[in-house]
Amino acid sequence: NAGVTQTPKFQVLKTGQSMTLQCAQDMNHNSMYWYRQDPGMGLRLIYYSASEGTTDKGEVPNGYNVSRLNKREFSLRLESAAPSQTSVYFCASSDVWGSYNEQFFGPGTRLTVL
Amino acid sequence: QKEVEQNSGPLSVPEGAIASLNCTYSDRGSQSFFWYRQYSGKSPELIMFIYSNGDKEDGRFTAQLNKASQYVSLLIRDSQPSDSATYLCASEGGGGADGLTFGKGTHLIIQP
Numbered sequence: 481n482a483g484v485t486q487t488p489k490f491q492v493l494k495t496g497q498s499m500t501l502q503c504a505q506d507m508n509h510n511s512m513y514w515y516r517q518d519p520g521m522g523l524r525l526i527y528y529s530a531s532e533g534t535t536d537k538g539e540v541p542n543g544y545n546v547s548r549l550n551k552r553e554f555s556l557r558l559e560s561a562a563p564s565q566t567s568v569y570f571c572a573s574s575d576v577w578g579s580y581n582e583q584f585f586g587p588g589t590r591l592t593v594l
Numbered sequence: 595q596k597e598v599e600q601n602s603g604p605l606s607v608p609e610g611a612i613a614s615l616n617c618t619y620s621d622r623g624s625q626s627f628f629w630y631r632q633y634s635g636k637s638p639e640l641i642m643f644i645y646s647n648g649d650k651e652d653g654r655f656t657a658q659l660n661k662a663s664q665y666v667s668l669l670i671r672d673s674q675p676s677d678s679a680t681y682l683c684a685s686e687g688g689g690g691a692d693g694l695t696f697g698k699g700t701h702l703i704i705q706p
Contacts, residue, residue, distance in 0.1 A: 513693050520602070522698035523638070523682065530692070538693055570637055580626055580645070581686050583694060585637040 482506055484586035486571050492592045493561045501556040501589050503571030511574045512554035513583060514538075514546060516567040523570065529554055530576075561593045596621040598685050600697035609706050613670040617683035617697050620664070624685040627659060627666045628694065632680045642668060673704045 487502045505512065514526040515538075525538030529548040543565060545557045554573075558565060568590050572583040597620040607613040619627070626645040630638035644650045644657040644666070656669040666685075670677055680701050684694040 515693075515696075520698060523684075523694075523696040525693040525695075528693045536692065580643070581694065582628070582640055582643060585639070588637050 484571055484573055484584055486569075486586040486589050488589060489587065490590050492594065493558075494594050495562060497561050498557070498559050499561065499591075500558075501569055501571075501591075502553070503555065503586060504553045505571075505573040505584070505586075506552065507573060507575075507584065508551070509573040509575050509584075510551070511576055511581075512548065513572040513574075514544075514554070514556045515570045515572065516540065516565075517570060517588075518567050526556065526569075561591075563593045565591065566593045567591060596624070596685065596695045598683055598695050598697035600681075600683050600700050602698055603701040604703050605700055606703045606705055607673050609673060609675060609704055611673055613673045613677065613702055613704070615668040615670075615681050615683075615700050615702065617666050618664055619666065619683075619685045619695075621685065621695075622661075622664065624695075626686040627657070628684040628686070629655075629657060629666075629668045630682040630684060630696075632682060632699065634679075638682055670702075675704045675706050678702060678704045 484505045513528045515523040527546040532551045571586040574583040600617045629642040632638045642657040654671045658667045680699040682699045683697040
């Protein structure tokens with residue numbers, strides 16, 4: 481079991497470039513999430529997908545789009561990257577049982593926008 | 595807006611002592627609470643989950659929840675240098691898969 485995998489691990493972009501961060505999980509989880517983590521800011525939810533075919537905005541969705549490609553895969557797209565999007569991006573997945581939502585995190589993508 | 599507050603630290607504790615980490619939350623509708631450990635440059639990993647008032651013990655770790663005071667804590671007994679990490683407190687929003695609200699984390703240093 482690989483758990484949650486993310487590609488790429490590192491990326492440097494210039495302002496205005498676009499890219500897609502890929503995430504896949506092999507735990508058969510229904511729910512998937514994208515967070516960003518900035519120094520001193522903790523983890524903030526960008527988008528989530530409660531189940532295949534649905535996506536919803538989180539706390540900081542501006543500048544991002546997502547696609548839940550199938551049950552395993554959830555991608556995050558930056559259409560026109562800005563320096564403010566320099567961050568570490570984590571994908572997570574979970575199965576939700578009532579109020580129990582244990583999330584398993586991928587290794588992260590470290591993105592720098594120049 | 596839901597908020598989870600933690601003291602950022604660093605919290606320095608001698609090896610073998612008890613480390614006490616605290617967080618408070620704003621949303622009274624939150625039902626469940628999670629403690630994640632994150633080593634520098636790594637992803638968060640779950641170490642404790644609690645949803646009932648009182649204490650929950652797992653090995654050297656004890657989570658405590660007081661819903662009336664909106665307060666969650668994590669105790670680490672017999673602290674080891676390998677416990678040095680950032681500890682993230684998170685709350686669940688009261689049902690459903692709409693993500694967790696994380697605090698900014700407390701940086702814990704265990705001094706040998």
